Structures are given as C-alpha cells and as structure tokens.
Amino acid sequence: MKHFGTLALLFFLILSSSCKEKNRKVYKPQSLGAINTVAVVMESHLWESEVGDKVREHFASPIVGMPWEEPLFSIDYMPQRVFTGTTRHRRAVLFVSLDSLNVAHIKTDLYATPQKIAVIKGTDRQELIDNIEQNANQIIASFRNTEIAEAQERFKRSLNKDKALEEKFGIKLNFPSLFKVGKQEDNFVWIDMEIPKGTMNIIAYEMPGNSFETDSTFVMDIVRMRDSIGERYIPGPDIPDRVTYMITEKAFAPYVFAATIGDKKAAEVRGIWEVKGYPMAGPFLTYIINDKENNRKMVLEGFTFAPATNKRDYMFELEAIMKTVRFN
Numbered sequence: 001m002k003h004f005g006t007l008a009l010l011f012f013l014i015l016s017s018s019c020k021e022k023n024r025k026v027y028k029p030q031s032l033g034a035i036n037t038v039a040v041v042m043e044s045h046l047w048e049s050e051v052g053d054k055v056r057e058h059f060a061s062p063i064v065g066m067p068w069e070e071p072l073f074s075i076d077y078m079p080q081r082v083f084t085g086t087t088r089h090r091r092a093v094l095f096v097s098l099d100s101l102n103v104a105h106i107k108t109d110l111y112a113t114p115q116k117i118a119v120i121k122g123t124d125r126q127e128l129i130d131n132i133e134q135n136a137n138q139i140i141a142s143f144r145n146t147e148i149a150e151a152q153e154r155f156k157r158s159l160n161k162d163k164a165l166e167e168k169f170g171i172k173l174n175f176p177s178l179f180k181v182g183k184q185e186d187n188f189v190w191i192d193m194e195i196p197k198g199t200m201n202i203i204a205y206e207m208p209g210n211s212f213e214t215d216s217t218f219v220m221d222i223v224r225m226r227d228s229i230g231e232r233y234i235p236g237p238d239i240p241d242r243v244t245y246m247i248t249e250k251a252f253a254p255y256v257f258a259a260t261i262g263d264k265k266a267a268e269v270r271g272i273w274e275v276k277g278y279p280m281a282g283p284f285l286t287y288i289i290n291d292k293e294n295n296r297k298m299v300l301e302g303f304t305f306a307p308a309t310n311k312r313d314y315m316f317e318l319e320a321i322m323k324t325v326r327f328n
Contacts, residue, residue: 028109028111028112028113029086029089029111029112029113030089030112030113031089031090031091031112031113031114031115032086032089032090032091032112033090033091033092034074035147035150035151035313035316036072036073036074036147036312036313036316037073037074037075037076037092038059038073038074038075038076038092038093038094038143039076039078039083039087039090039092039093039094040055040059040075040076040077040078040093040094040096041078041079041080041082041083041093041094041095041096042055042077042079042080042095042096042097043079043080043097043098044079046096046097046098046125046128047077047079049125050125050129051096051125051128051129051132054128054129054132054133055075055094055096055132056075058132058133058136058140059071059072059073059075059094059136059140060072060073060074060075063312063315064255064270065254065255065270065271065272065283065284065285066272066283066311066312066315067272067281067282067283067311070310070311070312071312072140073092073143076090080097083095088111088112089111089112089115090112090115091112091114091115091116091146091147091150092115092116092143092146092147093115093116093117093118094117094118094120094139095117095118095119095120096120096121096128096132097120097121098121098122098123098124098125098128099121099122099123100123101121101123102121102122102123102127102131103119103120103121103131104118104119104120104121104131104134104135105118105119106118106119106138106139106142107119114146114149114150115146116142116143116146118135118139118142118143120132120135147316148316148319148320148323151316151317151320152174152320152321152323152324155174155175155176155317155320155321156174158176158177158178159174159175159176159177160175160176160177160178160179160180160191161177162180162181164181164184164189164191165189165191165204166328168184168189168204169189169204169206169298170294170327170328171204171262171298171325171326171327171328172324172325172326172328173202173300173321173322173324173325174321174324175191175202175321175324176193176321178193178194179191179192179193179200179202180192180193183233185233187205187206188203188204188205188229188232188233189203189204189205190202190203190233190234191203191204195304195306195314196306196309197306197307197308197309198282198304198305198306198307198309199304199305199306200302200304200314200317200318201302201303201304201305201318202300202301202302202318202321202322203229203233203234203299203300203301203303204298204299204300204301205229205299206296206297206298206299207225207288207296207297207299208295208296208297209291209292209294209295209296209297211225211297212267212288212297218256218267219253219254219256222248222254222256222267222269222286222288223248223253223254225299226246226247226248226273226284226286226301227247227248230245230246230247230273230276231245231247231276234246236275236276236277236278236280237275237278237280239277239278242277242278243276243277244275244276244277244278245275245276246273246274246275246276246303247273247274247275247276248271248272248273248274249271249272249273249274249281250274252271252272253271254269254270254271254272254286255269255270255271256268256269257269257270259287261287261289261300261322261323261325262289262325262326262327263327264289264290264291264292264327265289265290266287266288266289266290267286267287267288268285268286268287269284269285269286269287269288270283270284270285270286271283271284272284273303280305280307282303282304282305282306282311283303283304283311283315284301284302284303285301285302285303285315285318285319285322286299286300286301286302287299287300287301287322287325289325291327293327294327298325298327300322300325302315302318302319302321302322303318304318
C-alpha cells in the first residue's frame with residue numbers, strides 16, 4: 001500500500017506539472033516594422049525573375065484614388081539567409097520559395113505578435129506564380145487588417161476625449177489627441193490635425209435614410225452630395241471676386257466598393273477632391289454607412305491636403321480612425 005501511495009503521489013505531481021506547462025503562455029516579442037511595409041523573403045534568382053515581377057504586380061500595385069501613383073505596400077526585399085533573429089519579428093512577411101510542396105497559407109504570430117507570415121511554395125516558378133496570383137487578394141486583406149489594427153493600437157496611447165461626434169450624431173471614434181474639432185454646424189462636424197505642409201481631416205454628417213436608392217445614379221448622387229457639402233461647409237482660399245470650395249474632381253469618377261464598418265453595411269468611396277476656382281487637390285475616402293436603426297445614412301469622410309507629399313500613410317491613418325466608429 002505504501003508503494004501504491006508513492007506511485008499515486010508521483011503521478012499527481014507529473015500531471016500537475018504537465019497542466020502548468022500547458023497553461024504557461026509562450027512569450028513572443030512585439031513585432032517590428034513601419035506601417036504598410038511588407039518584408040518579402042525569397043532568393044535573389046526568384047526576386048529578379050517573373051516571380052518577383054508577380055509579387056510587385058500585386059503587393060506594390062498603385063492605390064486607387066490617389067493624385068499620383070503610390071504603392072499599396074512598401075516592400076523590403078531580403079534573401080532567406082537574412083531572415084533570422086530579430087528580422088523574423090517583422091509584422092508582415094511574404095515568404096516565397098521553391099520546394100517539393102505546392103502550398104500557400106498564412107501563419108499568425110509565428111515569431112512575434114501581432115504578425116502575419118504568408119508562405120508560398122511551389123515545385124517550379126510557374127507554380128509560384130500561380131499561387132501568388134490565386135492567393136494575393138486574401139494575403140493583402142490579411143496584411144491590411146493587421147496594419148489597420150496596429151495603427152489603431154498606436155493612436156490609442158493618446159486619444160482625444162472631445163464628445164462632439166457623440167453629442168451630435170450618437171457615434172464614437174477613436175482619434176489621436178493631436179486632432180482637434182475645428183467646426184460644428186447643425187449637421188456637420190469637422191476634425192483636423194496639422195501635418196508637415198498641410199492637414200489631415202475628418203468630416204461627419206447625416207443624410208436621409210432613403211438617399212441613394214437608385215443604383216443607376218449612385219455615383220452621380222455621391223458626387224452631388226459631396227459637392228453640396230463642400231459648398232456649404234468647406235471653403236477654399238479667400239480669393240477676391242471668386243467663390244472657392246471643395247468639390248469632387250471632375251476629370252475622374254470616384255471608385256466605389258461595398259464595405260462593412262461599425263458592424264453596418266456601407267459604401268466605400270475613394271477619389272480626388274479639388275477646389276472649385278483654385279488649384280488645390282488631394283485624395284479622399286468616404287464611408288456612407290447604412291444606419292437603419294436611425295433611418296439615416298451616416299457619412300464619414302477623411303481627406304488630406306499635403307502638396308508635393310506622398311499621402312498613402314496619411315490616408316491609411318484616416319481609414320484606421322474611421323473604422324473605429326461605434327454607434328450608440
């Protein structure tokens with residue numbers, strides 16, 4: 001019996017130790033990397049071939065709705081031998097290699113957190129190209145979602161506590177304390193932040209719930225809405241004998257996509273704004289949110305004024321802010 005009791009105690013201690021090991025969290029370092037930057041890991045003979053061309057075609061493609069071409073991601077290329085140590089802690093990684101396997105998948109938090117590593121393998125170059133072509137959209141969406149979440153975490157460190165949006169529209173946004181509420185009207189709130197050479201801006205207003213009911217005129221109706229809001233609330237420079245205000249650029253129609261924001265269906269609109277009667281322009285991103293509970297369309301728009309400056313990262317931050325919207 002004494003021997004049996006000793007064995008039982010030993011079994012209990014082993015079981016207890018095993019449970020502790022399972023419950024112990026494995027520490028992973030904080031991921032590294034600039035926002036909207038992807039580390040591309042592959043051998044140089046692939047990077048300099050049509051495989052690298054296919055990567056650049058998708059991951060460095062021009063963003064729609066920008067005044068000039070800017071890439072979707074900045075790409076940091078590195079050969080496999082460099083992908084060691086802290087280099088493995090990059091937040092967004094695309095790993096491409098020849099292998100006996102033909103696979104494409106995304107790994108989460110493999111070496112650091114948050115982290116997405118997209119792995120593409122193939123037995124020859126054509127299989128690699130096919131896998132990139134077939135999986136690029138899913139990988140890009142995963143990278144962008146991670147980057148949006150990272151941007152939102154960064155500006156959570158110092159949030160503006162102004163309640164103008166909540167009091168006027170019953171919505172909340174997380175935006176950095178450097179943004180200030182600059183204008184409030186009956187159906188309009190304008191928040192902006194100074195940046196080098198210009199400003200980042202967010203505006204909010206409501207439209208009736210039955211707006212945009214005709215699909216055939218949807219884009220024209222959006223342009224008409226933006227132009228009327230610009231005329232009423234967003235003046236341009238004070239020029240003698242001229243009336244200047246923000247409008248939608250006339251040369252190109254904006255791009256429209258289906259979206260979900262604040263757990264509600266929405267239209268995402270990307271395009272270029274300009275000032276009527278004055279040479280000023282820049283990109284805008286608008287969300288027209290279907291708020292059925294309040295019988296309205298809630299409109300959030302971010303736009304940037306920054307002459308002769310790349311605007312991708314400014315617009316990305318505005319997108320990250322608007323995607324924090326919550327409805328009371």
